[in-house]
Amino acid sequence: MSAITVEGVSKVFAGASGQSMLALSDVTLDIADGEFVVLLGPSGCGKTTLLRIIGELESPTTGRVLRDHGGQTAGAEKPLGFVFQEATLMPWRSTAANVALPLEMAGVGRRERMARVREMLTLVGLAEAEEKYPHQLSGGMRQRVSIARALAHDPKILLMDEPFGALDAQTRDTMNVELQRIWLETRKTVVFVTHSVSEAVFLADRIVMLGTKPGHIHSITEVTLPRPRTVDMTESAEFRHLAAELRRQIGEVQDTEARPALSA
């Protein structure tokens, strides 16, 4: 079974003045267990909406999402990890206490909690920073804490919405390398949203390009570059060729005029 199955999902939002707005139209997508899928597309095409529907933070208007958590039933806690653009850490909690939060909420005992927190902070390269507070960390470090927190309860699925969008280009490159390493070590199923073509090509097994008006799947591109990928590889002919093709497609979907909601 796939880790995530999205079947005929559409989403209508009620606009401010009462008229309804079709944000997503008939999205169907299968995501394999352990796959790294990137949702790419211009602003407003529905990337966040689709991610939130996959994560059950939002319900679809029509269609459905099935998720296979491999038998995990973590009580009321959904076995999903979320990382957003802003780190959303609790400022009054230390790094370790932030990572421990989902474990506390799931009722995990103190000894196990502390072991798990240490393991996660080591995984994200922050073992030394466990006593620091969020304001003492750089933006990249804060996002590492967010990733550690999202992975703390060992979800099978990790959902990430532009997690590195607020970082400078160089830190972002480093974080992409780090995320790839973490993914290779943990083999989570990842759905990752970005505006950035090069970030998408660097990270993805498959890139799902969304178009606008209404949000729909425009294309799906497999990225066959070998792993682990390195920053040097972003200069390779294959990488650049793929990135150029995706940029061309973004130009295409941005320029598309309103299309009928359910045309093929």
Ligand SMILES: Nc1ncnc2c1ncn2[C@@H]1O[C@H](COP(=O)(O)OP(=O)(O)OP(=O)(O)O)[C@@H](O)[C@H]1O
């Ligand atoms: N809660 C909401 N109520 C009404 N409209 C919404 C809501 N959330 C999103 N929308 C609309 O749905 C469309 C898709 O929004 P969404 O945030 O999913 O796009 P996005 O691809 O994530 O954009 P960005 O790249 O700018 O983050 C937009 O037109 C947006 O205005």
Ligand SMILES: [Mg+2]
């Ligand atoms: Mg968004």
